[in-house]
Every structure is written in C-alpha cells, then in structure tokens.
Amino acid sequence: MSTSIENILPKLKKVLKEDQVSINLTVRELHSKDESYHEICLPDIVVFPKNTNEVSEIMKLANHYQIPVVPFGRGSSLEGHIIPYDNGITIDFSLMDKILEVRENDLLVKVQPGVTRSQLNKELKKYGLFFSVDPGADATLGGMAATNASGTTTVKYGVMRDQVRDLEVVLADGTVIHTGSLAAKSASGFHLNGLFVGSEGTLGCFTELTLRVYGIPEFTTAARAVFPSVQSAVEAVTSILQTGIPIARVELVDEESIRQVNRFSETNYVESPTLFLEFDGNEAGLKQDVEFTKEIMEDHGCVDIQFETDNTARTKLWDARHNLAYAYIHGNVGKKMMVTDVCVPISELADAVVYARNELSSIGLIGGLTGHVGDGNFHAILMIDMTDAAEVAKAESFNEKIVHYALERNGTCTGEHGVGIGKQKYQALEHGAALQVMEKIKIALDPNNILNPKKIVNIES
Structure with a gap:
C-alpha cells in the first residue's frame, strides 16, 4: 500500500462510517472490471457514500493527496470506463439510490445517481409516466449520463443528453455545482449539461440528476420483420425514416445473432436478417403507421412480418433482443x-x-x-x-x-x-x-x- 493510500485511509474512515470504506480484496476485484474484454485493474480502496456532502469530502481528500478517483455505477459499461488503471479510490454510488422527487406536472424527476432504469420506471408507472432511455442493461442513471447512453428508443425519444435538465456535480476539488435548471430551455451561459453528460467521470461525480420523463403511450405494438439480406433490411429502415413514420424502436439482428437468440431464448425465429420494431401512440394513428410500414417492408423484399399487441408477446420479443449479448456468452x-x-x-x-x-x-x-x-x-x-x-x-x-x-x-x-x-x-x-x-x-x-x-x-x- 502506497504512503498516500495509508494516509488517506484513516481520514476516509472519519468522513464515512466503517462499513462505507473497504479494502477487502473481493470488493476491490468486483470494482476492477466492467463487461468489456479490457484488462482488469484493482482499486486500492472502494468507498460507498450516501449523500452529496460525503462525495464532496471524499473528493477534497483525494485532491489533497492527489489520489485517482473513479466513479462506479453497476459496472455494465463496455469500453473499460470504470477500470481504475491508476488504482486509487473507486466511488461506488449504489447506496445513493433514492428517487428524490417526481414532478409529474413538469414531466421531470430528480434522482440520485445509483437509481437504476428499471427502478425508476417502476416508480414512474404509478404516475402514468416512463423514462425513455433503454440501453438494454439495467444500468444506473448516473452511469447512463456519464456515458451519454442511448439504446432501442433513441430513434424517437433521443439519447441521454436530451433527457438531462440539470445535474448536481462534485468537482475534483470537492466544489458542488449545478449545470442546469428546471426550465425547458435556456439561453443563459455555456451548455454545461452537454459538457458533463458523456464525460465518463473525467470532469466530476454526479450526485443528483433531474431528468425528463414522458407519458405512457395509449397503445403499443411490436413487430418482427424477416428479410433476405442485411442490406434489404437496412434499406427498409432508411425508407421508413425518410417517410417520417414516428417509429419508437427499430433494431437489426443479423442471421447469426438470430441463431444465438433461438438457442438461448428457446424461440424458433426464422434464421435470417430480422428487424424488431415497435410503434406507440394513439390507436387510430398507429393503425395508419403500421399499414404504411407494411407497404414499405414489402417494397424492400420483406418475406414475413408478424405483429404483437399482447404485452407478454411484446416483452418476449424485446427480451430476446436485450439478451442477445448473454446469448452469445452462454453459447x-x-x-x-x-x-x-x-x-x-x-x-x-x-x-x-x-x-x-x-x-x-x-x-x-x-x-x-x-x-x-x-x-x-x-x-x-x-x-x-x-x-x-x-x-x-x-x-x-x-x-x-x-x-x-x-x-x-x-x-x-x-x-x-x-x-x-x-x-x-x-x-x-x-x-x-x-x-x-x-x-x-x-x-x-x-x-x-x-x-x-x-x-x-x-x-x-
């Protein structure tokens, strides 16, 4: 253990409770990797703050002793973002997992960074609302903002940066700032939301996020469209977008990936390039969109298209898509x-x-x-x-x-x-x-x- 780590450890234990500071090897190993193939590296210390003040005190100490700090959500990132290659301190935000406020009339929600996507949507459902960004993994919202996550719904609702109204950020020296407000737009000052979202923990630690949410659509339908080639499938998507159909999701899964899906999810989909699609909105408008989409698909050689309106069937369809990575791993x-x-x-x-x-x-x-x-x-x-x-x-x-x-x-x-x-x-x-x-x-x-x-x-x- 380096001298700096030896010096900071007792001071961290004064700022935090004993069980919020760990040098246990197993705990450190859990924070040495993400879901990528990149080489692992252990942090020296893992801390588990419960509020903004504790994060600020951690950063003040780290800055004083010039010890590296890596913020950690759930470790679901894919390019080694949270691997601490200079060792130091990993800040695990799992104890900062409170939904602080739901402002349903403003279509806003304020959360701590350790709240997960599914946790938020479970709570929002009580208000007839949902959070749109769906990267597949049940990532933390702090991690999603740090990487500017997006996913299956981006085509309609936008990326994480489009949903962030305000961030509370602890800077390297422990200073706490806010990057935005509750207003829907602003012409005042630099766009700090845009700067910090996607900064991957290199500019500050997020301790609160104010996010945009949406009303749950009246009606949703999903579809699975099979094509003879990857090119015809993608060209069909391009035509759909050019016509202005407000599609909510459109995912490509190639032949080999469909094969992996069938083995893992016990489905029997045709093993050919496939589009997974979803439409949401009011039922009358949706019917027109679906019919128009069918015509476009046929024009591009679609050999089969199946629609699912039942919630269980739609969930099964999207679970198969979301579990694709795990299908490859298990297979x-x-x-x-x-x-x-x-x-x-x-x-x-x-x-x-x-x-x-x-x-x-x-x-x-x-x-x-x-x-x-x-x-x-x-x-x-x-x-x-x-x-x-x-x-x-x-x-x-x-x-x-x-x-x-x-x-x-x-x-x-x-x-x-x-x-x-x-x-x-x-x-x-x-x-x-x-x-x-x-x-x-x-x-x-x-x-x-x-x-x-x-x-x-x-x-x-």
Missing part, C-alpha cells in the same frame, strides 16, 4: 465477448452494415451484427479466445476497420458505448484540433488529473 463458453459500436449518417448505414458483415465473415470468428439502425448506430459482437493471440489480433483489426470506415464517412467511433479506454486511440483522428480543447477543459476542471485518468483524453499528471 460460447470459454470465450470472451468483444462488443464494439460505430455510428454513421443514415444515408451511409446500409453500405456500412454490409461492409461490416462481409469483414466479419472473412475473419472466421463467431460473431454477429445488431444495432439501433434507426439512428445509424450498429454493433458488432465477437466471441474470442483471449489466450489466442491470432484471434485477438483478428478481432482488433476488424474493430479498427469498421471504425475507420465510419470516420471516413463523417461518422463516429462510438454511437453509445463511449470512449473509455477502448476508443481513446481514435479521438485525435475523429476530433482533430477539437481534442486539444477537450484537454484544456479537463486540465481546467481537474488540474491534478485525479478524475478517471487515462479515459477519453490522456493528460500526463
């Missing part, structure tokens, strides 16, 4: 999942997905493509033996190829997984001189470089 014991994402303009999407599918087929690894194709974001899942250097090299080369393909078409290296450690090497290529602006912001807010160092921007301490 390929002994291999590690590498999952990556890119996002391109809608007009480039069909060619990008076909390119990725061809590249994936050529390297001979188990894997598939899926994604929120309604917003140009798609994912590649690969199952690899991390002890096989050739397999690892093939997977990394594939990842690099689809990233470069996206960037060459003015897309982005990550639509929703975030930068973390895995996509950091592409930041200069994507952002150019703007990366230097990000570095200056980081230095200004965190001059000792203690907040999640080596993530997004790599500042030398």
Whole structure:
C-alpha cells in the first residue's frame, strides 16, 4: 500500500462510517472490471457514500493527496470506463439510490445517481409516466449520463443528453455545482449539461440528476420483420425514416445473432436478417403507421412480418433482443465477448452494415451484427479466445476497420458505448484540433488529473 493510500485511509474512515470504506480484496476485484474484454485493474480502496456532502469530502481528500478517483455505477459499461488503471479510490454510488422527487406536472424527476432504469420506471408507472432511455442493461442513471447512453428508443425519444435538465456535480476539488435548471430551455451561459453528460467521470461525480420523463403511450405494438439480406433490411429502415413514420424502436439482428437468440431464448425465429420494431401512440394513428410500414417492408423484399399487441408477446420479443449479448456468452463458453459500436449518417448505414458483415465473415470468428439502425448506430459482437493471440489480433483489426470506415464517412467511433479506454486511440483522428480543447477543459476542471485518468483524453499528471 502506497504512503498516500495509508494516509488517506484513516481520514476516509472519519468522513464515512466503517462499513462505507473497504479494502477487502473481493470488493476491490468486483470494482476492477466492467463487461468489456479490457484488462482488469484493482482499486486500492472502494468507498460507498450516501449523500452529496460525503462525495464532496471524499473528493477534497483525494485532491489533497492527489489520489485517482473513479466513479462506479453497476459496472455494465463496455469500453473499460470504470477500470481504475491508476488504482486509487473507486466511488461506488449504489447506496445513493433514492428517487428524490417526481414532478409529474413538469414531466421531470430528480434522482440520485445509483437509481437504476428499471427502478425508476417502476416508480414512474404509478404516475402514468416512463423514462425513455433503454440501453438494454439495467444500468444506473448516473452511469447512463456519464456515458451519454442511448439504446432501442433513441430513434424517437433521443439519447441521454436530451433527457438531462440539470445535474448536481462534485468537482475534483470537492466544489458542488449545478449545470442546469428546471426550465425547458435556456439561453443563459455555456451548455454545461452537454459538457458533463458523456464525460465518463473525467470532469466530476454526479450526485443528483433531474431528468425528463414522458407519458405512457395509449397503445403499443411490436413487430418482427424477416428479410433476405442485411442490406434489404437496412434499406427498409432508411425508407421508413425518410417517410417520417414516428417509429419508437427499430433494431437489426443479423442471421447469426438470430441463431444465438433461438438457442438461448428457446424461440424458433426464422434464421435470417430480422428487424424488431415497435410503434406507440394513439390507436387510430398507429393503425395508419403500421399499414404504411407494411407497404414499405414489402417494397424492400420483406418475406414475413408478424405483429404483437399482447404485452407478454411484446416483452418476449424485446427480451430476446436485450439478451442477445448473454446469448452469445452462454453459447460460447470459454470465450470472451468483444462488443464494439460505430455510428454513421443514415444515408451511409446500409453500405456500412454490409461492409461490416462481409469483414466479419472473412475473419472466421463467431460473431454477429445488431444495432439501433434507426439512428445509424450498429454493433458488432465477437466471441474470442483471449489466450489466442491470432484471434485477438483478428478481432482488433476488424474493430479498427469498421471504425475507420465510419470516420471516413463523417461518422463516429462510438454511437453509445463511449470512449473509455477502448476508443481513446481514435479521438485525435475523429476530433482533430477539437481534442486539444477537450484537454484544456479537463486540465481546467481537474488540474491534478485525479478524475478517471487515462479515459477519453490522456493528460500526463
């Protein structure tokens, strides 16, 4: 244990209760990894604050001793965001899990960062409301804001950044600030909400979030549409968007991924490229949208489309999509999942997905493509033996190829997984001189470089 850690440990135990500070190896191991393939690294200390004041005191001590701090939600991130490569302190926000206020008339809710998506929606249902962002995993809302999460509903409701009205943030020196207000819009000052959302714990720790919520739609229907090729499926999506149909979700699952779904979820879907769709709104308007969508699908060679209005059937459909990653993991014991994402303009999407599918087929690894194709974001899942250097090299080369393909078409290296450690090497290529602006912001807010160092921007301490 380093001298700095030895010095700060008794001081943390004065700020927090004994059971809120842990150097237990098992606890540290649980906070040494996320769901990615990236190398693990243990924190020296894990702390469990219960309120903003405790977080502020932790940060003051860490800043004084210049000890790295990494915020931690549930560890469901996919690019190594919460792995503490400089060791130090991990702040686990699981005890800050209160829904503080539901302002149903304002369509707003105030929560602590440890509240999960499903926990919030369970409470909101009492008010006839729901929170829209659905990344698949039951992530914490603090973590979702930190990575600017999105997911299946983005095509209609937007990403996490669109839902954040205000954040309470503890800065590196322990100062507590608010980044917004309850107002629906503001022309006052810099857009700090936009700056902090997606900052991945590199600029501050979120201790409260005020979020936009929505009324539960009157009627919802889901569909599963089968296509002869990935290209025809994606081109159908492009046509749907161009016609202005307000589709709530549209997900692509390729042939190999449908095969994994059938094995894991005990379904018997046709093993061919498939779109999972959902529409919500009033019943009359929805009927017109559905009929128009059917026509578009048929124009693009759809060979079968099945609609589900029953809640149980719809839940089964989306559970199959959400459990896709776990289907690959359970179906390929002994291999590690590498999952990556890119996002391109809608007009480039069909060619990008076909390119990725061809590249994936050529390297001979188990894997598939899926994604929120309604917003140009798609994912590649690969199952690899991390002890096989050739397999690892093939997977990394594939990842690099689809990233470069996206960037060459003015897309982005990550639509929703975030930068973390895995996509950091592409930041200069994507952002150019703007990366230097990000570095200056980081230095200004965190001059000792203690907040999640080596993530997004790599500042030398």
